[in-house]
Amino acid sequence: MxxxxxxxxxxxxxxxxxxxxxxxxxxxxxxxxxxxxxxxxxxxxxxxxxxxxxxxxxxxxxxxxxxxxxxxxxxxxxxxxxxxxxxxxxxxxxxxxxxxxxxxxxxxxxxxxxxxxxxxxxxxxxxxxxxxxxxxxxxxxxxxxxxxxxxxxxxxxxxxxxxxxxxxxxxxxxxxxxxxxxxxxxxxxxxxxxxxxxxxVKYGKYDLDHLINSLNIIIDNNIPILSIEEKGIYALEEFILARHFMFTQVYLHKTRRIYDKILERSMQCMLPSNHLPIREEEFLQWDDNRVLEYIKNNPNSYNDMFLNRGHLKLVFERFPYIKEEEKLIISEIEELINNRRYLDTEVIVDRYTQNAIKFEDEMGNPSIGILDKNKNIHHVDKYSSILSKINDSLDVFRIYANEEKRDEIIKVIEEAYSKCLRP
Structure with a gap:
């Protein structure tokens, strides 16, 4: 070469x-x-x-x-x-x-x-x-x-x-x-x-130099697969844990998520046909500054909440995991709220799943492998008990409500629990 x-x-x-x-x-x-x-x-x-x-x-x-x-x-x-x-x-x-x-x-x-x-x-x-x-x-x-x-x-x-x-x-x-x-x-x-x-914050920190210097590839059927040399397993653990902590502590933060939801609705009100332009020249006109300028100059309920930090408050939360025995209850809560047809300015439900990290593909082959000193590739879980246990998805189920609807939402939640747990 x-x-x-x-x-x-x-x-x-x-x-x-x-x-x-x-x-x-x-x-x-x-x-x-x-x-x-x-x-x-x-x-x-x-x-x-x-x-x-x-x-x-x-x-x-x-x-x-x-x-x-x-x-x-x-x-x-x-x-x-x-x-x-x-x-x-x-x-x-x-x-x-x-x-x-x-x-x-x-x-x-x-x-x-x-x-x-x-x-x-x-x-x-x-x-x-x-x-x-x-x-x-x-x-x-x-x-x-x-x-x-x-x-x-x-x-x-x-x-x-x-x-x-x-x-x-x-x-x-x-x-x-x-x-x-x-x-x-x-x-x-x-x-x-x-x-x-x-x-x-320190949640997302890891040993960048050691991780990069431990990267390698293995060629399988002429397809290169990124791998980590055995010496870099601890740097890989750091990296995956950093990603996990940044999602739980920052990216899926409860207040950030409700402001995202409010801003999304504000943007829908501004955009033609409720979606971003298809034509490239028109799309390039849309940036944060244009959105903020519109919000400042066009009062409505969403814009006022965003500008004045008047977001809906958290009433109920299951995060970062939903227990198996609660999944039916969560679905019942969602159905009850949907049937009541609350306005977005009154109640917002945030349901989201961050997919699990998959260390294997559908055929059982490693998506990223550990490369030993003899250039043999191994599954991550053979080298790291930590990483073998961190492949669960992260679940977000949160209900936000204004002051007027808070008590009503609490009763809806109690009704759902009572119905699903009834013997």
Missing amino acids: SSIPTFNARNKVRDPLHGYIELTDDEMLIINHKVFQRLRNIKQLGTTYLVYPGATHGRFTHSLGVLYLSTKIFDIIMGKNSSIITWDYNEIKKQRQMLRIASLLHDIGHSPFSHVGDNLFSPVIKNHEEMSANLIINTDLSEIIDMIGRKNGGFTYREIAGLIKGRIPSNYLLIKRVFSGDIIDADRMDYLLRDSLMLG
Whole structure:
């Protein structure tokens, strides 16, 4: 295998998490493009800043961080696998550059306030990945990417869009898994540490250097599978636990969730046909600033709650797990509330499940394996009793109500318990 290419990275951006991030002149054309600059005005964590005041960082810096970590992971894996990866110098150069561009652009299709708007995409464009691909294909970003591709082995903007949407040929699977995989990738590596730093919490911290230096791959039927060398098992445990704690303590925080719900309803009132525009130029006009300006200038119940911190208060909660014996009761509570047809300004039910971490695929093969000293791959649970027990989903069931409906909701809950527990 040829040596890892070096780039003429004459530009440096100083990042609070990673220090200096080096960028080429061509990459700066992407960063300075209006599609990418919009990310300065898209908060990484939606309404979390109303709970943790430091959570004002945007998708812009996160995307730079993913580029930085993706490149670092790629270079380490290439350096360890010269005997099994048969790419020549040009192919390495090509895939490394593709990885950097895809890492930069993977979040450009986020709605205002990021995941707050996940349910506001049209049926035509189902999610932010689809919108990211559309922005690449249908703006002049495509011309910039093609120009960079011609200099770096011959890739196109459509291949970058395919990487982000997940529609890729097998020869690009490695770089896809580096920036956006199933369990461990540069995206998660960056946001856990970045969010912890900006919020001033320690839940998301782990040993980044040791984790990255323990990453490796194994080739199975010509498919590269990301793996962790045996020496990195404790760093992997730290990483998975950090993700678990950030979800339970930050991302699914009770106050953040109700503000997300209120803001989602505010945005529905502003948007044509209750969903985000399909046309790229129109979509680019929507960012956090535009939403906040609308909320300030258009009084209604949702906007007033958001601006004046007058959110509905928590009345009932089951989190982070719902016991098996309570699932029937929860369903009964939901049905009783739905039948009463409360207004959203009176009662909001938050029901959400964060899927379990799957260390195996449907065939029983490891999604991420532990690589021993003899290059044999093992299932995670053979090496870590901690990780074998942390693969439960996280359940959110919360009921929020205003002061006038609080006592009524409590009676509904009591009625459901009485009905379901009746002998």
